[in-house]
Amino acid sequence: VIGVPTISISGWWQARPNWSKGVIDLDQTRRAAEALRQAPIGALRILACHHPLIEMVGTPMTGDVKRGDEAALIFAEAGVDLIMTGHVHVPFAMPIPLADRCSYAVGCGTLSHRERGAPPGFNQIDWDAKTITVTALAWDGVSYRSHQIWRLPRRQDTRKAATAPSPVEPGALEKAAV
Structure with a gap:
């Protein structure tokens, strides 16, 4: 976990033998949720x-993360804003379907130029007290330009x-994870 005064980031690792698919270890999930x-x-x-x-419909490939939905709900319950x-x-x-839907x-x-249904690009994240703005910037051959923008209501309880x-107290989903 990397903490900066106004941002907290936690990295993840994967250990599934088929590296093209992911798997979540729920003990690691609990530790990351606790840190966050x-x-x-x-x-x-x-x-x-x-x-x-969480699996996205309509993407050119699947993540197929074993226990991914369960982990996403645990992180949402722990107050994570963005995964x-x-x-x-x-x-x-997209919102994670838990309570206020603000994770x-x-x-x-x-x-990469190896396209998968979208031009090469990256995301820019901006936020204030009420909104998180995700701007997908895409390469048009000359420069990076705004391609898509999402304005996401920010969770207020955190x-x-x-x-x-x-x-100090894990949420119900985190406690129940086995």
Whole structure:
């Protein structure tokens, strides 16, 4: 976990023998969720992993992450704002279906010219107290230009001590993960 005054980032590793598919170890998920719950009140909480934890419909390839949906829900419950991923090489932003729906799965394109349904590109993330803006920038042959923009309502409970996830008490989904 890398902490900066207004942002907290946690990296992930994978250990599935078929490296083109992902697998989530729920013990690692619990440890990462615990670390992210320690983020300061109001910090933007970001988890980065290669494979999308939630399967995107219509992408040119699948992530097929074993236990990915379960992990995404645990991270959402822990107050994660963004789960940033790659692998499918297509930009997207979608809410994780839990409670306030203010945790998001966000996919990024690739800088490679090997297209997968989107031009080469990367995401720019901007945020304030109420909104997270994800801008997919795409290479047009001359420069990177805005390709798609998502304005995502920011979770409000992590900005107040009384409603932020407990730094010491795991949520129900995290406790139940086996």
